[in-house]
Amino acid sequence: MGNSRWWDFAVVAGAVILTLLLLVNGAEGWELVSAIAVIVAIVLVWYLLGRHSEQGSPRAIAVVVAVIVLSGIGTAISPGMATVQAIAFPLVWILSRTTRDAVFANVLLAVSVGAGYVLRLGPTMDVLAEAAVIETISLAGSFAIGFWITRISEESDERARLIDELRQTQAQLELVSRDAGAMGERERLAREIHDTIAQDLTGLVLLAQRTRRELVGGSATVGETVDLLEDSARSALAETRSLVATTAPVGLSGDGIVAALERLATRFTRETGIAVAVTGAVPKLTRETEVVLLRCAQEGLANVRKHSGAVTCGLDLFVRDGMVGIAVSDSGDGFDPLAVREGFGLSGMRDRLALVGGDLRIDSRPGDGTEVTATLPLVAVPA
Structure with missing residues (x-):
């Protein structure tokens, strides 16, 4: 379960507050000792089983059942223990697999605490009415807090999912960008080679054919044609070096x-x-x-x-x-x-x-x- 440290703090703080309330309300003797024993039992159940349990797992279900039972027992020992609901309701909610399971578990917790309250004070009409009012208000508050917790959890999961998708999209965009850059560079080199080296080589071929004809015919312009061949070859070499160095065309001086x-x-x-x-x-x-x-x-x-x-x-x-x-x-x-x-x-x-x-x-x-x-x-x- 994520962020268990905060729940560790909440459980310990709740245990301390419950103990102080027992002392303030004048609990003593066996009542005080028994109630503190229940508080310690809840803390141990949380630390031994609850803090590392996955929602809806067998360990989580065991913790939910233990918290419900111990809350009812504690309230039956001392009515002031009904305040345990303040921490018990959120714990039961976060350990349930689904919202429906959480609602059902909270209802059972309210019934357990209400039953313990009636057992401790006696099943009179006033006590029954008081227990019903207290548990109805407590249950409504637990639903409000529980649904809020669920919404926050769902939004957190959604943000995590969106972040993962964003990272995947960024990785894909980087790959596409690299591919596009490589393709663009290949196209640029193809254009440059065609417009420079390929044309120079074409000229060399034509000049070589012209030289052959002049040699066969004994023309006096063979030397000039050979000079042109050399100039064309030098131009092709210069353009090649320009492309390798990624500089401006040699024609632009x-x-x-x-x-x-x-x-x-x-x-x-x-x-x-x-x-x-x-x-x-x-x-x-x-x-x-x-x-x-x-x-x-x-x-x-x-x-x-x-x-x-x-x-x-x-x-x-x-x-x-x-x-x-x-x-x-x-x-x-x-x-x-x-x-x-x-x-x-x-x-x-x-x-x-x-x-x-x-x-x-x-x-x-x-x-x-x-x-x-x-x-x-x-x-x-x-x-």
């Missing part, structure tokens, strides 16, 4: 997004022969915004190289209605956006933009070129 796009355009033109024009201007942006714009430009140019068949393309930066964006356009073959299933690149761009509240729009028609526009909220660095 601190001189702004426009300069980074111009370097990207120059390298793209050298590798593919497709002329790239960088237009537009934006205020100084946060590094996170510049990263998104640069990645979208890289993916857009990768699609131009692989699919468009264009000879010219453009990178246009703009600011409009609180949004900053970049449009990647080409003069190539175009396509029907509704008929073409997006690959990982476009879906990766959409995911990257969605993380910062941005959007991706594709405008294209067969034979009329393509324009891919990425927009996101403008976050400028304060001057």
